[in-house]
Amino acid sequence: MPTWPDDDVILFDGICIFCSRWVRFVAARDTAKRFRFTPIQSDYGAKLARTFGINPDDPDTNAVVHGGEALMKSDAALTxxxxxxxxxxxxxxxxxxxxxxxxxxxxxxxxxxxxxxKYESCFVPDRDLRARVIE
Known part of the structure; x- marks a missing residue:
């Protein structure tokens, strides 16, 4: 399995309302600000997705890079x-x-x-959350 240089990065579908709510849910509870977020529609997110075999044009999972490995589907959410x-x-x-x-x-x-x-364009986070988004 490939590796990724950044840790605790959550890849999400930025036009998906449910996915964007997931990001806000995590950000609101992540008091240590451990996790950062990247929409699959961004250059960084698309590169991360392709590295781990996710089609950026038709994503079927979110992912999280945690502990140096990419976790997908239920493993990602539960982690x-x-x-x-x-x-x-x-x-x-x-x-x-x-x-x-x-x-x-x-x-x-x-x-x-x-x-x-779904949103017409990629979810735009508020200023506090924006500092934790990698594009």
Missing amino acids: VLSQLPGWGWVRILFAVPKPLRDPFYSFIARNRYRIFG
């Missing part, structure tokens, strides 16, 4: 949540086998625009 204050309890969900977790994740990912909608 991020488990690092947030008060959310360590989600680690227990890693006991659910990945072949059971990922289909649920994939269903939401495939239908995210239909269920939650």
Whole structure:
């Protein structure tokens, strides 16, 4: 598996309303400001996506680079949540086998625009969050 020089970077679909809400959810709870964010529509995000085999034009997952490795789908979401204050309890969900977790994740990912909608252009964060976005 390829490596990435930056750690604790969350790759997300910047036009997906659900994905953008996920970023705001994480940012609001990440009191240590550990995580940084990159929309897949940015040059940096597209390069990160391609490095890990994600199609930037049709992303089917978010990803997080954590501990030097890229995690995808339910592993990415659970890893991020488990690092947030008060959310360590989600680690227990890693006991659910990945072949059971990922289909649920994939269903939401495939239908995210239909269920939650999408922005016409990439999500623009407020000034505080903007400092944590890599483009």
